[in-house]
Amino acid sequence: MIPFSVLDLAPINEGSDAAASFRNSLDLARHAERLGYQRFWMAEHHGMPGIASAATAVLLCHIAGGTSTIRVGAGGIMLPNHSPLLIAEQFGTLESLFPGRVDLGLGRAPGSDHATARALRRNLASGADEFPQDVAELIDYFSDSPRSAVRAVPGNGLKVPIWILGSSLFGAQLAAAYGLPYAFASHFAPQQMMDAIRLYRANFRPSAHLQQPYVMLGYNVFAADTDEQGQLIASSMQQAFVNLRSGRPSRLQPPVPGYLDSLGPAERHMLDSVLSCSAIGSPDTVARQMQAFIAATGADELMLTSQVFDHGARLTSYEIAMRVRSAGKA
Template sequence: MTVLSILDLSPIAQGSEAAQSFRYSLDLAQHAERWGYRRFWLAEHHGMPGIASAATAVLIAHVAGGTSSIRVGAGGIMLPNHSPLVIAEQFGTLESLFPGRIDLGLGRAPGSDQRTARALRRSLTSDADEFPQDVAELIDYFSAEPRGAVRAVPGTGLQVPVWILGSSLFGAQLAAAMGLPYAFASHFAPQQMMQAIELYRATFRPSAQLSRPYVMLGFNVFAADTDEQAHYLASSAQQAFINLRSGRPAKIPPPVANFMQQIGPSERHLLEQILSCSAIGSPTTVAAQIADFIAHTGADELMIASNIFEHAARLHSYEIAAQVISSVPV
């Protein structure tokens, strides 16, 4: 059976604030633990009115402290924003607090616009082109006998699992060359998904961390008791994507009935591209759509995103996904 995990941005809905989002993230993780999800990942984004997970390591500690068995991690940390040593110390601390439960996914995008990236780093001398070297440096900090003179305390010898995240062929090549598990952002950037998967699997080199290729794919699920209700709930995420791509990022809006019929052809085409890796519908509909996606991609693991306005409806969507996965052929 394909493994299910959760990607959470600690979304901030209209009429709400970050403090409430943090409570909802912990509640979702506690439910996910009972429903059998393997991981609960939080993503680094900055300057986004609808996303509260900017201080990702802090929020991981909040979620891990309120759960007992589910793996908690970053999906991901945008490494060009940080010194590899700082991330090694942060995740060494998390691993020391919650041994055997921490994951570290790494991306090379800033997770923000250029002005915010400059504010984060104070300069733009840290370049995404340095990402492979930064990843290697970070992994070395976690090794039992680091090659460099500097030690991460805590961090040294803790062997925190490192993942490469990506939405292009670059991440696939790097993950394969370094023998690391690969997570593709198909839940919002699916265009190169199959090329990236094939490249990663074809060129994978075994490492001390991983003996064979392992692919996790982002996948949106908007599940409800009926198809009509699910499409209604999905309209919040659809509105949010249009706002973001139009340069108007905002808090998560409430759902709108028949939203797809109210927008123009260009916006509809945009959503069909961005959200092509999605399941929207009743339990029966969602089960069939998930099965088709797994059969097409051979994914080892799906990281489910359900960006739904109301918390109770969001919980129900994740619960349905967990229930139907048992009926999906391996």
């Protein structure tokens, strides 16, 4: 059985607010810890009305402080938005507070639109192009003997595992060259997943960080007692994607019966593409879909995300997924 982990975007439901989202995230993390999930990651997004995890390191401190054993981490920090020194200090602080439990996943995208990215006051023209150098600088700040005269305090000498995140071949190449674990965003951008996995594994160079390639894949799970219930709870996430790609991002909406049938061909095709790495339905249906995905990809770990409007139904979805894994069906 491969490890299962949780990706949470701290969704803000229609009619709710960020404070409620944070309470739900902590409750989900405690639930995941009890169920035996490996890690609990949160992602940096800005200017998104339905996502509350913008101040990712601050929120991770809230999650880590309310749990005791599960690993916590960023999946990921969008490094072009920040100086590497600042991130080294933030995650050095987290590692000092919660030793041996912190992961740092790094992404190359801004995690926002262009106007919001400009408001973050980073150089948009060069940020993505400088990503490999920024990753190397960040790794250096955590080393025992950094080359830089600048010291990250805390951070220097701390063993914070660094992951490269990606949804294209670029991240796969970088993770392979640096000998780092690789997490692919197949839960919303699966188009280059198989090519990226092959490229990463074929070109991986062992390093002081990692001796063998390690691939974690994002995967959507909407598990319920029946296939019909699974399809219903999945409709909130489907609405979120359609709204986002239509230029009208929104809070997470209540589920809509028969939502897919209400869409036009273009919207349906878009959803079929971006959410193709998903398991939706009853425990048996979810088990078959997850087992097929793991067999096809050879994933070393799955990072499950379940953007469900009702918090109780979201907890149940993660519980069913872990039950499927524990029964040896995935």
